[in-house]
Amino acid sequence: MGWLLRFFNSTIGMKVVMAVTGLLMYGFVIIHMAGNIQVFLGEEAINHYAQLLHTSEEVVWGARLGLLGAVVAHIVSSVRLIMLSGKARPTAYAKRTYTAASFASLSMRFSAILLFVFIIYHLGHLTSGTFFGEGFKLQPGLKVNDVWHNVSTAFKNPLIVGFYVIAQLSLGAHLYHGAVSLFRTLGLAGERQQALVKNLARAIVGAVVVGNISIPLAVLLGLAGK
Amino acid sequence: MKLTLHIWRQKDRKDAGKFVRYEVPNVSEHMSFLEMLDVLNEDLQGKGEEAIAFEHDCREGICGSCGFVINGEPHGPQDRTTVCQLHMRTFKEGDELYLEPWRATAFPVVKDLVVDRSAFDRIIQAGGFVSVNTGSARDANSLPVRKEDADRAFDAAACIGCGACVAACPNAAAMLFTSAKVSHLSLLPQGQPERYDRVVKMVHQMDSEDFGHCSNHGECEVHCPKGINLSNISRMNADYIKASLFMSPREGKEESGA
The missing domain is CATH 1.10.1060.10 (Alpha-helical ferredoxin)
Structure with a gap:
């Protein structure tokens, strides 16, 4: 098993962990957005979708634990790499000019921190209801959230909507650099694929961010929800 | 043209190092960056000061010896150019430039702008x-x-x-x-x-x-x-x-x- 340990202790191996777990979370984020924009189809559609997801608690918890594992591995790997990076350049340049690095690539660790805070808030807000305050409701007779009611109430608050929008913009930046980066890390982005990868990343990230932001904004503006 | 340079001076590996400010008058736009440093060094040696150490060999942009960071950019602002092929016409009167060695743990500074x-x-x-095992070389086009x-x-x-x-x-x-x-x-x-x-x-x-x-x-x-x-x-x-x-x-x- 020494070979496996050696791989995961190499810088490329740690990047592969970032890429594979990132890809898993990519899948989640896309499904999460696609499922939730059913808010625009009305109460019955979105609440039915919530029931569908909870058809089997075993499957729900399996998926949750899988995602939690991916998040933990992603964070552990990133912390290891950031420490190595600090060791590799302990003295900063007096002047620094970036030419190719983008806002997204340079802000990865900061968007990550913002996303971490947001995910904890979001889980407590709309999944468990802990941070929701008064009025968090389950669907009558079920152990499933009344998504229609909760979303309609929560996003009447402009401060909460503002935080969601900012978090989604940082998600967009994180996802964009993540997509471009993960293909190269996994050795899948040669000269031929580079433009394709960038355009694909733009399309997916654009769809996820616009889709996600549209929900709280539409509720706030009275275009969706009750 | 006249330039102000802030150059990283470090005696040896153990020295903490610091930036030292130099005014360089009469810089010709035809000089390469290294020739400009040569002129500065002649002047420094004339005054009995220690010359600024930088690495160089071919000065044709192909040997890989030279290189330092100019205002946060390795080999300076011009694309696909080593610092020996960077000419002073890239800069203008009154420019203030910070010259630093490559900064990496793997590349310890030997002296001034020279790294190991x-x-x-x-x-x-x-x-x-x-x-390659010994033997005669194979025909060029057989592979x-x-x-x-x-x-x-x-x-x-x-x-x-x-x-x-x-x-x-x-x-x-x-x-x-x-x-x-x-x-x-x-x-x-x-x-x-x-x-x-x-x-x-x-x-x-x-x-x-x-x-x-x-x-x-x-x-x-x-x-x-x-x-x-x-x-x-x-x-x-x-x-x-x-x-x-x-x-x-x-x-x-x-x-x-x-």
Whole structure:
């Protein structure tokens, strides 16, 4: 098993962990957005979708634990790499000019921190209801959230909507650099694929961010929800 | 033109080092950057001061000896140019420039703007070669190579090992250098028998030299005087992943290395 340990202790191996777990979370984020924009189809559609997801608690918890594992591995790997990076350049340049690095690539660790805070808030807000305050409701007779009611109430608050929008913009930046980066890390982005990868990343990230932001904004503006 | 330079002065490896300010009058736009420093050094020596140490050899942009950071950019502001081929016409009257050595743990400062790049040599020694048994050389055209592969191998082989990629990288990674040295052999038939052993050994040596990791900013590529492409990193990663996870181990012993 020494070979496996050696791989995961190499810088490329740690990047592969970032890429594979990132890809898993990519899948989640896309499904999460696609499922939730059913808010625009009305109460019955979105609440039915919530029931569908909870058809089997075993499957729900399996998926949750899988995602939690991916998040933990992603964070552990990133912390290891950031420490190595600090060791590799302990003295900063007096002047620094970036030419190719983008806002997204340079802000990865900061968007990550913002996303971490947001995910904890979001889980407590709309999944468990802990941070929701008064009025968090389950669907009558079920152990499933009344998504229609909760979303309609929560996003009447402009401060909460503002935080969601900012978090989604940082998600967009994180996802964009993540997509471009993960293909190269996994050795899948040669000269031929580079433009394709960038355009694909733009399309997916654009769809996820616009889709996600549209929900709280539409509720706030009275275009969706009750 | 007249320039103000802030140059990193450091006596030896142990010295803390600091920036020293120099005014350089009468700089001709036809001078190369190194010639401008030569003039400054003559002046300093005339005054009995110690000359500024910087590395140089061919001054034709092909040997890979020279290089330092000018205002945060390795080899200065001009694309695909080593600092010896950077001419003063790139700058203008009154410019204020900060000159710093490559900053990386793997490249300790020897003196002023000179760093020790032996770490690169050790990466090459770990596997950046083709083992050739003795005998006469084979006929030039008896070994067909696809034109596109020959071109890519040649592009990768253009790496002069100057270290600008490490200097430019926010993580001080040597991925572009190592991947160029891996690629120029892995693309050619002569490099095939040792292809997968080579990539593992060179990557492990690279890691053990305290270089950082690649976070795909692309700073290395734009500051490379030879325009080495990022796709070399993708190619090296693919080979490293395949060699480490999917290929049968080498007979008799575990892979040595980092």
